[in-house]
Amino acid sequence: MKTISLGTDHAGYHLKEVVKKYLQDKGFQIVDYGAFSNEPVDYADFVIPAAEAVANGEADLGLVFGGSGNGEAIAANKVKGVRCALCWNVKSALLAKEHNNANVIALGGRMVSDAEALKIVDHWLEASFEGGRHLRRIQKVGDYETRQSGES
Numbered sequence: 040m041k042t043i044s045l046g047t048d049h050a051g052y053h054l055k056e057v058v059k060k061y062l063q064d065k066g067f068q069i070v071d072y073g074a075f076s077n078e079p080v081d082y083a084d085f086v087i088p089a090a091e092a093v094a095n096g097e098a099d100l101g102l103v104f105g106g107s108g109n110g111e112a113i114a115a116n117k118v119k120g121v122r123c124a125l126c127w128n129v130k131s132a133l134l135a136k137e138h139n140n141a142n143v144i145a146l147g148g149r150m151v152s153d154a155e156a157l158k159i160v161d162h163w164l165e166a167s168f169e170g171g172r173h174l175r176r177i178q179k180v181g182d183y184e185t186r187q188s189g190e191s
Contacts, residue, residue: 046103087115123141136167137168146160
């Protein structure tokens with residue numbers, strides 16, 4: 040079974056806990072980087088480690104949560120090797136995997152209901168990357184990322 044890393048701020052805490060239990064009940068291994076309450080915190084402190092776990096292979100996939108999910112997606116995408124998509128509905132989750140091979144998604148606890156979030160997660164997990172022209176496109180993004188970091 041796949042390992043999934045989780046990271047959130049206070050605004051996404053409730054949704055993280057709902058999704059965490061759901062995934063555990065389905066047999067997924069979970070690595071929870073926090074936050075562990077709804078007390079105000081800075082999302083980067085929890086989202087970046089969750090994204091790094093995906094980038095370094097400690098987790099197969101990642102889910103990050105916030106109020107809107109915007110800041111969390113931005114933070115996760117700062118980690119080399121992460122392709123994080125902000126998903127507010129099932130269609131965006133499907134395209135995130137099918138076209139962008141997103142290995143992390145961001146969900147907004149103030150934007151989606153618990154039930155909708157579980158549908159989003161299920162569809163994302165069940166979807167497959169289509170490759171083809173989409174592979175060429177994500178490779179161009181990866182090539183740019185490598186040039187920016189000065190690697191050869």
